[in-house]
Amino acid sequence: MKRLIFATGNENKMKEIRMILADCGYEIVSMKEAGVQADIVEDGKTFEENAIIKAEAIRKQTGCLVLADDSGLEIDYLDKAPGIYSARFMGEDTSYRIKNRAILDKLEGVPEEQRTARFVCAVAAAFPDGRTITRRGTIEGIIGYEERGENGFGYDPIFFLPERGKSTAELSPEEKNQISHRGNALRLIKGVIDENTDHE
Ligand code: IMP
Numbered sequence: 001m002k003r004l005i006f007a008t009g010n011e012n013k014m015k016e017i018r019m020i021l022a023d024c025g026y027e028i029v030s031m032k033e034a035g036v037q038a039d040i041v042e043d044g045k046t047f048e049e050n051a052i053i054k055a056e057a058i059r060k061q062t063g064c065l066v067l068a069d070d071s072g073l074e075i076d077y078l079d080k081a082p083g084i085y086s087a088r089f090m091g092e093d094t095s096y097r098i099k100n101r102a103i104l105d106k107l108e109g110v111p112e113e114q115r116t117a118r119f120v121c122a123v124a125a126a127f128p129d130g131r132t133i134t135r136r137g138t139i140e141g142i143i144g145y146e147e148r149g150e151n152g153f154g155y156d157p158i159f160f161l162p163e164r165g166k167s168t169a170e171l172s173p174e175e176k177n178q179i180s181h182r183g184n185a186l187r188l189i190k191g192v193i194d195e196n197t198d199h200e
Helices: 011-020 047-062 096-106 173-179 181-195
Strands: 002-006 026-030 065-075 116-126 132-143 159-161
Touching: 002 011, 011 026, 011 173, 011 181, 047 065, 047 116, 047 132, 065 181, 116 181, 132 181, 173 181
Parallel strands: 002 026, 002 065
Antiparallel strands: 065 116, 116 132, 132 159
């Protein structure tokens, strides 16, 4: 079977992508499994540019079909910060407990209708023939008033889904994958892979 490399070192993302891309006709391997090492500078200005930089760097090394993603949290009241800097916000090594509390402080007294936010995920597919195609998935919510839930990671405890009455840290992994920005982007890119693959 042909190989598809997913450009991440994150095992949780690998699980998610294996579930969503099952039956796509490719064996899905991580960079580690493919024996690829890369120190990639993500200096793009958008989620899409960063995903493209990662996918194309690994395609250049391997010649394989490569997928890469870039994601983050946009808070409208903060002019869409932290956005593409979500991992680096307040320093890469700062705990999310501290980052999340800082965001709650910045939004103190801000009414619900101005607390709108979204998680964004761009996925790039770099094909061996040189084309690169991106797709974006989002999930809309609001910044809550306190941290809630133990599941998920990062900003999940403060990202609240009003229609479910839960933060994304209170969803099971399966529930989150069904509606998440990353799940949505991966399902869209699966369509792109299907359209661009010979199924004879
Ligand atoms: P990356 O795409 O792996 O670089 O992740 C970017 C950053 O965005 C993460 O480190 C988190 O801070 C944030 N982020 C992306 N997706 C999620 C999510 O599903 N929940 C919580 N935080 C997220």
